[in-house]
Amino acid sequence: MSTATTHDTHHAEHQSGLLRWVFTTNHKDIGTLYLLFSLLMFFVGGAMAMVIRAELFQPGMQVVDPMFFNQMTTMHALIMIFGAVMPAFVGLANWLIPMMIGAPDMALPRMNNWSFWILPFAFAMLLSTLLMAGGAPAGGWTMYPPLVLQTGDAFPFLIFSVHLMGISSIMGAINVVVTIVNMRAPGMTLMKMPLFVWTWLITAYLLIAVMPVLAGAVTMLLTDKFFDTSFFNAAGGGDPVMFQHIFWFFGHPEVYILILPAFGIVSQIIPTFARKPLFGYSSMVYATASIAFLSFIVWAHHMFTVGMPLTGELFFMYATMLIAVPTGVKVFNWVSTMWRGSMTFETPMLFALGFVVMFTIGGFSGLMLAIAPVDFQYHDTYFVVAHFHYVLVTGAIFAIMAAAYYWLPKWTGHMYNETLGKWHFWLSTLFVNVLFFPQHFLGLAGMPRRIPDYSVQFAEFNMISSLGGFAYGLTQLLFVYIVFQTIRGGAKATDQVWEGAKGLEWTLPSPPPYHSFETAPQIK
Amino acid sequence: MDSGIQAANRRVLGKLLWVVAGMFGFVFALVPLYDIFCQVTGLGGKTAATAAVISDVQVDEGRLVTVEFVANLNQDLPWKFHPEVVEMQVHPGKTYKTSYYAENLADHVITGHAVPSVAPGNAARHFKKTECFCFTEQRFESGEGRDMPVYFMLDPKLPADVRRVTLSYTFFDKGGA
Numbered sequence: 001m002s003t004a005t006t007h008d009t010h011h012a013e014h015q016s017g018l019l020r021w022v023f024t025t026n027h028k029d030i031g032t033l034y035l036l037f038s039l040l041m042f043f044v045g046g047a048m049a050m051v052i053r054a055e056l057f058q059p060g061m062q063v064v065d066p067m068f069f070n071q072m073t074t075m076h077a078l079i080m081i082f083g084a085v086m087p088a089f090v091g092l093a094n095w096l097i098p099m100m101i102g103a104p105d106m107a108l109p110r111m112n113n114w115s116f117w118i119l120p121f122a123f124a125m126l127l128s129t130l131l132m133a134g135g136a137p138a139g140g141w142t143m144y145p146p147l148v149l150q151t152g153d154a155f156p157f158l159i160f161s162v163h164l165m166g167i168s169s170i171m172g173a174i175n176v177v178v179t180i181v182n183m184r185a186p187g188m189t190l191m192k193m194p195l196f197v198w199t200w201l202i203t204a205y206l207l208i209a210v211m212p213v214l215a216g217a218v219t220m221l222l223t224d225k226f227f228d229t230s231f232f233n234a235a236g237g238g239d240p241v242m243f244q245h246i247f248w249f250f251g252h253p254e255v256y257i258l259i260l261p262a263f264g265i266v267s268q269i270i271p272t273f274a275r276k277p278l279f280g281y282s283s284m285v286y287a288t289a290s291i292a293f294l295s296f297i298v299w300a301h302h303m304f305t306v307g308m309p310l311t312g313e314l315f316f317m318y319a320t321m322l323i324a325v326p327t328g329v330k331v332f333n334w335v336s337t338m339w340r341g342s343m344t345f346e347t348p349m350l351f352a353l354g355f356v357v358m359f360t361i362g363g364f365s366g367l368m369l370a371i372a373p374v375d376f377q378y379h380d381t382y383f384v385v386a387h388f389h390y391v392l393v394t395g396a397i398f399a400i401m402a403a404a405y406y407w408l409p410k411w412t413g414h415m416y417n418e419t420l421g422k423w424h425f426w427l428s429t430l431f432v433n434v435l436f437f438p439q440h441f442l443g444l445a446g447m448p449r450r451i452p453d454y455s456v457q458f459a460e461f462n463m464i465s466s467l468g469g470f471a472y473g474l475t476q477l478l479f480v481y482i483v484f485q486t487i488r489g490g491a492k493a494t495d496q497v498w499e500g501a502k503g504l505e506w507t508l509p510s511p512p513p514y515h516s517f518e519t520a521p522q523i524k
Numbered sequence: 525m526d527s528g529i530q531a532a533n534r535r536v537l538g539k540l541l542w543v544v545a546g547m548f549g550f551v552f553a554l555v556p557l558y559d560i561f562c563q564v565t566g567l568g569g570k571t572a573a574t575a576a577v578i579s580d581v582q583v584d585e586g587r588l589v590t591v592e593f594v595a596n597l598n599q600d601l602p603w604k605f606h607p608e609v610v611e612m613q614v615h616p617g618k619t620y621k622t623s624y625y626a627e628n629l630a631d632h633v634i635t636g637h638a639v640p641s642v643a644p645g646n647a648a649r650h651f652k653k654t655e656c657f658c659f660t661e662q663r664f665e666s667g668e669g670r671d672m673p674v675y676f677m678l679d680p681k682l683p684a685d686v687r688r689v690t691l692s693y694t695f696f697d698k699g700g701a
Binding site: 231234307 | 529532533536537540541543544545547548550551552554555558562565567570598637639641643644645646694696697698
């Protein structure tokens with residue numbers, strides 16, 4: 001600790017003012033940039049969700065025209081996935097991995113700077129399409145041809161912004177792998193690493209493996225549109241279904257990229273507030289690795305209805321269901337960690353518990369969707385929308401919120417307002433269920449997704465869902481208030497912050513010095 | 525950071541960049557692999573691109589399969605295009621003839637190319653065509669219309685659970701407009 005503070009002075013040469021943030025190669029600065037960017041995108045994407053829910057408030061065309069509605073669904077997904085959830089996780093990785101493994105910084109600091117600063121350009125490009133003739137991309141975030149090829153001027157902007165997001169996440173992932181492989185403090189063996197570091201190591205490998213696949217697929221779309229190739233064009237001997245195969249070969253690992261770091265976060269938080277070590281540490285590591293492996297052989301469950309032979313449907317159905325086994329191992333380990341623990345329920349713990357319960361609901365609806373014969377009924381309905389919002393909102397986003405509350409005192413040196421934090425949790429939990437639970441019923445009753453109008457029998461549930469949506473959206477403003485209040489001041493946080501917190505990051509002062517662990521700590 | 529670690533970092537970076545390049549290449553390798561996979565397994569509903577040579581086939585008089593004919597136009601092609609009959613009852617192993625009628629309603633020459641597709645996918649390999657307008661490009665003068673014959677046979681090896689086969693043609697504009 002004392003080494004860390006004495007080293008703070010000799011790096012005082014960093015720029016001041018705005019340029020400090022442009023040129024910074026410090027993992028804490030870059031982590032902060034990622035997290036703030038993610039928060040901004042969360043509200044941009046959230047505003048689009050509000051437009052969607054406003055249009056669906058009543059049957060009939062009410063607020064926007066159908067073309068704009070389709071732009072909203074497409075952009076909402078792209079921004080939330082690539083702009084909100086992924087940068088939030090990369091930001092957490094930047095802040096926490098070096099502190100957790102006793103490294104002075106990320107392994108490749110200049111590349112780190114670059115991987116962040118590509119993102120604002122990528123999203124400026126993507127958002128600029130809203131102002132173009134023909135509007136933003138409206139063919140769905142999955143970009144299926146031939147529909148996506150009908151996108152107007154926005155098309156090349158869509159492709160190049162996806163390229164940039166891909167390059168950014170590949171660089172971020174490479175940085176994480178190199179840091180974890182080479183920069184661990186002496187004695188920090190792989191099986192002693194905190195679970196957040198483990199889940200991020202596996203996530204980073206997934207990113208390195210599949211982001212180039214997405215880049216290749218969208219490059220083929222680009223050449224099909226502008227250079228007369230026929231990768232997906234049946235007239236020239238191509239096959240549009242091949243795009244779906246390639247896309248979901250990327251897409252399924254991608255959804256685990258969006259959830260594995262969340263598993264890591266929850267595995268850090270629950271032991272702290274249960275005041276017991278994590279139950280089944282090594283089984284957690286192996287379960288994460290198994291989920292990552294299985295994610296490569298289940299992609300076609302997103303496309304059961306394209307006309308696959310029975311053997312294909314069965315294979316993908318059983319492989320998908322197999323994922324429930326390692327996921328179940330994790331859920332039971334979290335529950336066992338809490339068993340007979342001295343539990344307290346501060347805001348991070350509340351969000352982590354909310355995660356365990358509601359992510360599991362999303363997991364169960366995923367199992368229902370995995371059953372190939374019934375998927376023919378559920379495919380492209382609101383049941384799917386309800387499923388992936390349970391795993392992504394009450395899963396990934398709740399875990400990110402939990403992480404923010406858990407480490408915010410460490411980052412800022414101030415305690416957040418616990419009362420407001422609890423209000424944020426309970427309001428979010430109430431309204432997110434009002435928002436998404438009725439969508440299960442809508443889907444089972446046959447309401448298709450991505451449609452701006454609907455039959456009148458769906459009216460009540462849609463109105464309930466929209467009201468929940470507006471309330472959930474407003475509640476998140478409370479989070480912004482709490483975060484900025486904590487940054488500006490508040491009760492002084494101790495080094496350990498939480499009574500039960502274990503790990504290297506809690507041995508540093510709060511806030512930690514600009515450069516920490518320049519002399520590596522010894523792990524017993 | 526000491527130079528030993530920096531060199532090690534660069535080595536790992538180099539290896540990971542190779543993985544990235546490899547996966548980017550892998551996507552493009554998937555394109556021919558996908559075609560080969562579909563050809564070997566008969567998935568994807570693609571039929572042979574050239575005429576089948578049929579010899580020595582035992583007609584299966586005891587089995588009747590319904591063949592449906594479907595016609596589609598792509599890219600708002602200003603054509604009339606429909607099958608002569610929409611449905612036939614056929615015995616596997618016997619060669620039948622049917623035809624499609626196409627007419628160019630535009631005021632200029634259009635060359636089109638018909639792409640066949642068979643459903644269910646596992647019937648595609650067993651749908652043999654000895655003559656088909658889909659093997660070559662079709663040139664139509666303005667206002668010209670004609671019948672285009674298809675000679676086909678269902679292989680008796682057609683899986684027993686298949687009782688109905690759909691042959692669909694989609695006409696694409698090949699330019700010349």
